[in-house]
Amino acid sequence: MNNALEPSAVALGTAGWGGGWGVEPLDDGAWAEAERVASDALAAALEAGITTVDTADIYAHGRSEQTLGRLLAADSGLRERIRLQTKCGIMIGGSPLYGVDSAAAVESTRYHGGADHVRRAVTDSLERLHTDHVDTLIIHRPDPLTRPEETVEAYLELASAGSVGSLGLSNMGVAWVRRFDDALRAATGGEEGIACLQIELGLHHRGLVESAVLVNHPDSADRAVVGEAGGLAELCAERGIALQAWGSLGQGRYTRGTEQAADQDREAAAVVAEIAGRLEVSGEAVVLAWLLKLPWRIQPVVGTVNPDRLRAAAQAPVAADRMDSLDWYRLWTAARGAPLP
Ligand SMILES: NC(=O)c1ccc[n+]([C@@H]2O[C@H](COP(=O)([O-])OP(=O)(O)OC[C@H]3O[C@@H](n4cnc5c(N)ncnc54)[C@H](OP(=O)(O)O)[C@@H]3O)[C@@H](O)[C@H]2O)c1
Incomplete structure (x- = not known):
């Protein structure tokens, strides 16, 4: 769709953006520091050819997206220089992110693949990001209570409105990847399948x-390696689903x-x-x-x-x-x- 950029060999993760995971709002000084850190990281990444940027609604309770949104708002040419993906589907217990009208739902962490939730999450993400579309929407974790067909239907509405370019998954095993990919292919007459799977x-x-x-x-x-991991890479290869590797630097342990x-x-x-x-x-x-x-076809996502x-x-x-x-x-x-x- 609107953005022609292909995924870069390495992707930039932004879970560390937005001033940390505290639930208290940032003051002006902390916001300025968060923007400086993000701006320096993004500039280095782009210069080095890292143009895929990975975020999520929950990162720093929305402040990762907000920080990127501030950078995008300040530089009108920036959006077309990045391939942008965000995620939805996790609601963190106690997070201020969804606190307004669904307090009961967020007392403890839950997953949510429901159509209304996905529509609202994407609308909110686009607002925080100061953009009219993300290139990929990733469903962060499987929600055992929601059929993939429902999530896929919400995605297709968002896609036809031009808000989302493709659908990805995260932290799912063989069974869920197959269900989601089947559902998307069935709904599109075989035209489109799941674009990517992000796993540790x-x-x-x-x-x-x-x-x-x-x-x-x-x-x-x-x-405990054979269970869900067994056959996952092969399934993705067969179905043309790219793998994204989170935690790929092992948090620097080596x-x-x-x-x-x-x-x-x-x-x-x-x-x-x-x-x-x-x-x-x-x-x-x-x-x-x-x-x-x-x-x-593994794309490492690095969180430094x-x-x-x-x-x-x-x-x-x-x-x-x-x-x-x-x-x-x-x-x-x-x-x-x-x-x-
Ligand atoms: N789909 C999911 O469920 C999921 C889950 C987790 C993460 N992610 C995505 O994947 C991205 C990367 O994940 P990640 O951050 O867990 O993995 P990572 O890239 O393996 O680790 C990054 C962290 O390790 C530190 N680090 C790396 N090399 C270091 C070194 N040599 N010395 C000291 N510290 C070092 C970084 O600190 P510095 O910043 O100081 O370098 C940063 O805190 C995230 O930003 C996010 O976009 C997705």
Whole structure:
């Protein structure tokens, strides 16, 4: 639709934007600082070719979207330089975000895929973001009480109004991805399927990869990896659903330096550093390249606000080009802390 930008190799996550997760409103000074941090991060990201921006209604109780909205309002050319995705479907207990007319619903956290909720969430997100459309709407988590057909119907209304470009999912397993994709394909006569699935995935969180090799192996029970992760990547590949990896830097556990690494991460941090030095790329790029080497169209989403780390992460495709399968297996083995079976 309106925005022709393709997804960038690495995406910018904004869960750390908006002055943190406190429920109290920010004062002017805190808002100015939140905008400065976001503006510096976005400038570094764009300059390094990271143009997909990932946010969600719940991040910092709406303030992540608001912060991005302030940047968009201040720069009329910015919207067309980014591919923008937001999420809805989680209502956080006690959050001020939905407090006005649904207090009962948010006493404790719940998920909500209902059509009215999705319509309202998108309207509110667009207002906070100071834009008339997002390129992708992601359903944040499955709501066991709502049929995917209902959520899909709300999405299609929003899409035909030009408010949303495509539909993505997050934190869903094989069964839900299949249900959503079937529902969207049925409603569009096969014209459109789910665009992407965002799940936690990285060198530290390897269920999709482990499940492929631990089938029928005793370790699979302990690691709880085969269940929902088994077959998920293959299903997405078959159906043309791109994978987005959240937590892809492992919150820095392999790139803080071996001294700072936790005991169980030290060996992998050392391997990351050695490969980074030899391939002349950053450690962050090595960590992300481990994902890019997989044959599943994975787009890592990085949550750092540090401009240097964003520039380092943007080297991931170069690192993937230079990394051979020997290095890839060394990283995997070091991260799992045990030889492959
Ligand atoms: N769909 C979902 O349910 C879901 C869930 C979580 C996140 N997400 C999305 O994915 C994005 C990324 O997720 P994430 O933030 O959990 O993962 P991440 O990118 O693995 O971690 C980012 C965090 O790690 C810190 N970090 C990274 N490298 C570091 C280093 N070398 N030294 C010290 N700190 C380091 C960053 O701090 P600095 O900022 O100081 O660098 C930041 O707080 C989020 O922003 C959000 O957009 C989606």
